[in-house]
Amino acid sequence: MTATMIKEFRLPDLGEGLTESEILSWKVAVGDTVALNQVIAEVETAKAVVELPSPFAGVVAALHEQPGTVVEVGKPIVSFEVEDARSSENAGSSNGAAPNGGAAPNGGAASQTDEAPANPAKREPNLVGYGAVVEHSGRTVRRARGTVRTDAVAPAAVPPATVPPAAVSPAAAPPAVEHETAADSGTGERPRSTPPVRKLARDLGIDLANVSGTGPGGLITREDVQSFSGARHEDTATDVAPSASEGERETRTPIKGVRKFTAAAMVQSAFTAPHVTEFLTVDVTATMDLLARLKGSKAFEGVKLTPLTIAAKAVLIALRNNPTLNSRWDEERQEIVQFNYVNLGIAAATPRGLTVPNIKDAHGLSLHGLATELSELTATARAGKTAPAGLSGGTISITNIGVFGIDAGTPILNPGEAAIVALGAVRKAPWVVNDELAVRQVMSLSLSFDHRLVDGEQGSRFLSDLGAILTDPAMVMTMV
Known part of the structure; x- marks a missing residue:
């Protein structure tokens, strides 16, 4: 019996620092068998409608988001059940055994959260925001943009790396945050914000130094920035169209997609240039x-x-x-x-x-x-x-x-x-x-x-x- 693993596909950055996209429609359903680079979804970024190709060949195990949902870059949107390329390295082990010798859950489906394929010869598509595919130490791994190979330089020379959410493995800790010196912190640093939040602040022309963080340890969240700008809103699947009942005196339309991007860009332009x-x-x-x-x-x-x-x-x-x-x-x-x-x-x-x-x-x-x-x-x-x-x-x-x-x-x-x-x-x-x-x-x-x-x-x-x-x-x- 061929061993399989679950691979999560996280929403990539679909173009030059975009921080989120809306799922417009799924082209596949749970249980469908998909081929490599087959179109699996249509998503709307702040700039365009984009067809999203599958980075894996396998069976759709789960769809994590519904059409109409606005998803941040780096969030899981679909899981695939794919063939475990490492199973060939464990010849002689019994069916249903995981590569490390332990029992694999679900009758032989080993959960895989490492973004690096074990087979160096099998290279997965490189989507924007996931970093280049490089090889070292005898296996293929992904190097996130902005990261440094810690095995290639002395530890003291390694600067703090900011890893895009799309490059973080599903089992990783919370997204990388930007740190700045804080004299009142016991460690000398305090978390400020994540890359998508910094991008949103830049688009809205907001200096994060003026924003109070409500997240863990003072982390500035997306909601903090939106609240500060007076443009806080809810992006939910039920708010994908203007909502108004007969007799109501106003209609509310969620600010997202192109309109949201345009508004932020115009504010930035008008108050900068x-x-x-x-x-x-x-x-x-x-x-x-x-x-x-x-x-x-x-x-x-x-x-x-x-x-x-x-x-x-x-x-x-x-x-x-x-x-x-x-x-x-x-x-x-x-x-x-x-x-x-x-x-x-x-x-x-x-x-x-x-x-x-x-x-x-x-x-x-x-x-x-x-x-x-x-x-x-x-x-x-x-x-x-x-x-x-x-x-x-x-x-x-x-x-x-x-x-x-x-x-x-x-x-x-x-x-x-x-x-x-x-x-x-x-x-x-x-x-x-x-x-x-x-x-x-x-x-x-x-x-x-x-x-x-x-x-x-x-x-x-x-x-x-x-x-x-x-x-x-x-x-x-x-x-x-």
């Missing part, structure tokens, strides 16, 4: 004429072209002469980082809330290529299928408020970016042309920028160049 917004209204009649000609050309047959397409290309061209707007402020290192590439963010209104996916290396695309990427980006975002990687790494953004009939606004910067352009509606309006009044098509442009990075002259020059291109597309010849 000093915003300045400038406005410019321009005559875009020539641009609209160009757009009509391009739509009728064979070169763009089957390609969706809109004012946003031309404006996006104009932004990329204007950045060449005004590169300071394509930068970010590195607070930790006290440096201004100027990007030599452009990942162009496009704000998209989706059923899940506002997202800002970006087109990687947009600066190298032709107008045809940019139009194609914009169409794919918009369709993917509206379907809620944008991958987490597509929502991070932007360098400058555009928000097209004109599609809602709005002329101008004061957009808030996407965190980590120096500027954002809002495109207003294209309207027919009286305009002075050659000292005579005429009906023209006009558009208002709004530019918000981080005044730490961009001064008034630089912002004004960029906006002026952008307006000049949209007023007379032939002006591009003087800028490239």
